[in-house]
Each structure stands twice: as structure tokens, then as C-alpha cells.
Amino acid sequence: MNPFSYERAADAAAAIGLAKGNTAARYLGGGTNLVDLMRETVERPEMLVDVTGLSHKIEPRSDGGLLIGAAATNTALAADAHVRTQYPLLSRAILAGASAQIRNMATVGGNILQRTRCRYFYDTAAACNKREPGAGCDARDGFNRYHAILGASPACVATHPSDMCVALAALDATVHLDGPDGPRSMALADLHRLPGDRPDIETELKPGELIAAVELPPLPFARRSTYRKVRDRASYAFALVSVAAALDLAEDGTVRDVRLALGGVAHKPWRASAAEAALKGRPADPESFRAAAEAELAAAAGLRDNTFKIELAKRTIVAVLGDLTGDEA
Amino acid sequence: MGNALMNFTINGQSVEVEADIRSSLLDLLRNSLGFTGTKKGCDQGACGACTVLVDGERINSCLALAVQYQGRSITTVEGLGSDGALHPLQQAFVEHDGFQCGYCTPGQLCSAVGMAREIERNIPSVVTADLSAGSVAIDETELRERMSGNLCRCGAYNGIVEAISETLGKMQEGARA
Numbered sequence: 326m327n328p329f330s331y332e333r334a335a336d337a338a339a340a341i342g343l344a345k346g347n348t349a350a351r352y353l354g355g356g357t358n359l360v361d362l363m364r365e366t367v368e369r370p371e372m373l374v375d376v377t378g379l380s381h382k383i384e385p386r387s388d389g390g391l392l393i394g395a396a397a398t399n400t401a402l403a404a405d406a407h408v409r410t411q412y413p414l415l416s417r418a419i420l421a422g423a424s425a426q427i428r429n430m431a432t433v434g435g436n437i438l439q440r441t442r443c444r445y446f447y448d449t450a451a452a453c454n455k456r457e458p459g460a461g462c463d464a465r466d467g468f469n470r471y472h473a474i475l476g477a478s479p480a481c482v483a484t485h486p487s488d489m490c491v492a493l494a495a496l497d498a499t500v501h502l503d504g505p506d507g508p509r510s511m512a513l514a515d516l517h518r519l520p521g522d523r524p525d526i527e528t529e530l531k532p533g534e535l536i537a538a539v540e541l542p543p544l545p546f547a548r549r550s551t552y553r554k555v556r557d558r559a560s561y562a563f564a565l566v567s568v569a570a571a572l573d574l575a576e577d578g579t580v581r582d583v584r585l586a587l588g589g590v591a592h593k594p595w596r597a598s599a600a601e602a603a604l605k606g607r608p609a610d611p612e613s614f615r616a617a618a619e620a621e622l623a624a625a626a627g628l629r630d631n632t633f634k635i636e637l638a639k640r641t642i643v644a645v646l647g648d649l650t651g652d653e654a
Numbered sequence: 655m656g657n658a659l660m661n662f663t664i665n666g667q668s669v670e671v672e673a674d675i676r677s678s679l680l681d682l683l684r685n686s687l688g689f690t691g692t693k694k695g696c697d698q699g700a701c702g703a704c705t706v707l708v709d710g711e712r713i714n715s716c717l718a719l720a721v722q723y724q725g726r727s728i729t730t731v732e733g734l735g736s737d738g739a740l741h742p743l744q745q746a747f748v749e750h751d752g753f754q755c756g757y758c759t760p761g762q763l764c765s766a767v768g769m770a771r772e773i774e775r776n777i778p779s780v781v782t783a784d785l786s787a788g789s790v791a792i793d794e795t796e797l798r799e800r801m802s803g804n805l806c807r808c809g810a811y812n813g814i815v816e817a818i819s820e821t822l823g824k825m826q827e828g829a830r831a
Contacts, residue, residue, distance in 0.1 A: 331675050356722065357699060357714070360717050360718070360719055400711075400772075404775070409785040417780060420780040421780045425768070427714060429768075430714070430717065559799075559802075560799050
């Protein structure tokens with residue numbers, strides 16, 4: 326591990342001041358990903374600014390939404406009474422990720438900004454455009470069972486590993502940022518980038534910016550929502566495919582509104598807008614669900630080891646929507 | 655950079671130690687302070703052998719920078735029982751063959767104690783059917799899911815599950831105390 330200095334920030338302004346102008350500074354949350362990457366020398370910060378002292382409050386808003394401090398732990402957010410009843414897909418997504426020990430450490434901000442678990446990114450002896458722009462990509466023709474089927478580029482086929490972010494994308498969450506040029510906000514769905522020819526630039530954050538809070542707008546029909554994660558073992562494994570969904574049914578059995586997002590399939594949490602558009606106004610039945618899944622995955626492309634994920638994603642979408650309509654099929 | 659003087663409460667005792675600020679909590683406990691009960695398995699958060707309690711919550715000490723945990727109260731396996739008096743969970747591990755080689759055991763023990771507190775606080779798991787319920791009904795599925803961050807390469811899982819199941823009520827009383 327590279328030598329570094331350590332500073333603890335009492336609030337966002339202090340953190341931004343400490344890191345200002347220092348391109349080798351990194352913000353440290355629970356450390357569950359950053360410390361691991363530092364040990365592998367993939368990350369080599371010269372200064373760590375501990376931001377676990379930022380707000381960890383989880384506060385209902387007057388409009389029925391929720392404001393979540395970036396330093397809230399994953400456990401605290403999943404266990405929050407408001408989240409459990411109003412946004413159950415978010416509780417379930419968080420609880421599907423990592424282990425209890427890691428969820429106790431990991432912060433909301435850190436979860437959002439965690440990096441891919443592509444093994445070629447971690448292996449400093451392998452070629453990786455994300456770690457070293459222009460070096461090439463050993464994953465493209467390597468072991469790529471866990472890699473992207475949507476939105477990938479010749480330069481990078483890595484996936485974003487977060488479960489929580491898939492639920493946040495489905496919920497139209499906003500991230501409140503703060504930085505040297507002041508605060509601003511953007512949709513969580515716009516924060517992460519597709520890889521294109523610069524997979525090393527993973528988010529729209531400017532130098533020195535941090536996530537101060539995440540806001541969920543009210544979404545009454547999210548009471549009927551869930552998250553399903555398909556993985557190689559029953560617990561404590563990253564997703565092959567995951568689906569976050571919320572469903573609003575009209576009295577006549579048609580889909581009044583729907584939210585759908587996919588995990589494990591792309592460089593960012595994947596909001597399934599094509600599937601949502603295909604579902605609205607349609608009967609809530611397996612045929613409509615399958616047609617929507619086909620629409621979303623029409624642009625999918627498989628690699629040597631992960632082509633099965635295209636069909637898996639379609640079937641998981643159909644199954645999750647079936648669960649939400651009370652259909653056990 | 656370099657070294658820093660750090661303060662912790664470890665198993666109820668105040669400790670001051672000078673260590674490299676790059677030290678993980680795991681390495682600090684084992685190498686600087688001699689609490690070798692806590693084990694290093696994978697050193698990347700995958701196996702749970704390094705699990706300790708911080709202010710009663712279980713964490714992986716291998717992924718924790720010690721400098722970040724200054725001033726906190728840390729409990730290692732050495733702090734669970736006392737000389738001549740095993741913690742009830744330790745006794746149950748012996749009675750139910752909850753181990754073979756024993757390397758994962760300190761992490762399993764600390765993890766289970768932390769889990770009991772989480773159940774007491776009504777923290778759900780991914781297999782909890784009703785998220786709105788006021789308490790969690792613990793069955794074997796819940797227990798195995800909640801302990802999935804602790805691997806046992808000897809495969810002593812059946813004994814581990816029996817030992818924890820038998821002791822859970824007592825541990826929850828302890829968490830309430």
C-alpha cells in the first residue's frame with residue numbers, strides 16, 4: 326500500500342477544503358472497496374479524507390420522499406422503517422448485497438462510488454483500459470461471465486457491482502453533490518457513465534466533488550416493489566443479473582405505471598426505459614412482460630461466457646413482474 | 655504519512671499504540687497488540703475470519719483502516735468469555751462440533767454475537783418475508799443467510815447452525831443487557 330496521510334472531516338465543507346486541489350486525495354467511506362483496491366495498488370491515493378463524519382441521517386421529507394445522508398450505513402438504510410414500508414425494493418436490494426459485516430461498514434455514498442469487480446481491473450498484471458487508459462482489455466476475450474451485455478464498448482465490458490444503485494435508479498433518486506464550485510444535484514441515473522472510449526472516467530463527478538446526500542421522491546406505488554438477484558450461490562455473491570421493479574396496476578388489470586431497472590448487465594445501473602414504455606397500458610400478464618423484456622434486451626450483445634445472461638435477464642424480468650402481480654408462475 | 659499514536663478500547667481496556675497509519679485493524683490487533691485470536695484468512699473481506707465487534711456491530715477488520723476506528727470500543731474473541739468461563743456460544747460450539755480446524759471459529763463467534771444484536775434490533779435480511787413486521791422470526795434459512803459472510807472450509811456448518819440456534823436466546827438477552 327502506498328503511503329498516505331489521513332484526515333477526518335467533520336462535514337462536507339471541511340472534507341472539500343481538505344481535498345481541494347489535490348488530485349491524489351480520495352474520500353474514504355467505510356473503506357470496504359477502497360482499502361481493498363489500495364492493498365492491490367489499483368488505487369494509490371496520497372491523502373485519505375474520511376467522510377464518515379458527514380450526515381448519516383435518514384429523514385422523511387414533507388412531500389413524502391426521503392433524504393438520506395451519504396454517511397448512512399447500508400445496514401441503517403435497509404433497516405429504516407420508512408424504507409422498509411415505502412420503498413421495499415431498496416431494502417431488499419441492499420440486503421441482497423455483500424455480507425452483514427460489510428453492510429455494517431459500507432456507506433451509501435461509498436456504495437454508489439464503488440468500482441467494478443472485474444478481475445482484470447484488479448489484476449495489475451492484466452491489460453485494463455479502466456485502470457490504464459489505452460492498455461487494452463483482457464476481459465473482452467477472457468473470463469467474462471460477470472461482464473456487460475448492455476451499453477458496453479470495445480474498450481470496456483465491466484459491470485457496476487452495486488445492488489443498491491439498481492433500486493435507486495428505479496426510484497428516480499437524486500444525488501446531491503458538493504464540491505469546490507458549490508453544491509449541485511443530478512439524477513442518480515445520470516451519475517454513472519457508459520464506458521465509451523474512456524472507461525477510466527466512471528462518473529460525472531468533477532475533481533474534488535463528493536456525494537453529500539441521496540434523495541428519493543415520493544412514489545406511493547413503490548409499496549408494491551421488490552428486488553431479485555440471480556447469482557452463482559445463494560448468498561454473498563455479485564449478481565449475474567438482478568431486477569428492481571415497482572408496479573402500479575389499474576383496476577382493469579392493466580399496467581398504470583411501472584419502474585424497472587437491471588443490475589449486473591452494464592457499466593452503470595440500467596434503467597429499463599424501453600421495457601417500461603412497452604408495459605404501460607398493457608395487460609399485466611406474462612405475454613406483456615415477455616414482450617417488454619424482449620424490447621429492453623433487443624440491443625444486448627453477449628461475450629464468450631455471458632451470452633446466457635440475455636435470456637436470464639428476460640426471464641428474471643418476467644418472473645419479478647409476475648411476483649408483483651401475485652402470479653406465482 | 656508514517657506512524658500515528660492511536661487510542662482504542664479493546665475488550666474493555668484502554669489501549670494506546672503507535673502504528674503505521676496504513677495498518678488494517680486486523681494487523682494492528684494481531685501484530686501490534688498480540689490479539690491473535692482474530693484470524694487473517696483472505697484479507698479481502700470474502701471469508702469473515704477477521705470478524706470483530708465495533709461498538710457491538712460486526713465488521714471485517716481486514717477491510718478496516720485502524721486509524722479510522724480510533725476511540726471506538728472493539729471486542730475480539732478474547733473478550734467474549736473469560737479465563738475458565740467460556741461464553742455460552744463457545745461452549746455450544748464445543749458441544750455441537752461447530753468446527754474442525756478452528757481457524758474460522760473466532761470470526762464465526764464474533765459474527766454470531768453481532769448477528770444476535772441485529773436480530774434484537776429487528777434488522778431484516780434478504781430472506782425476511784415481511785419487512786414491515788415488528789420482529790424477525792429466526793429459522794435456519796434466516797440464520798444461514800445472516801451468517802453467509804463467514805466461510806468454513808472444513809464444512810462444519812451444520813454444527814455451527816446448531817450451536818448458534820441453541821444459544822441465540824441467551825445472546826439476545828446479552829444484547830438487551
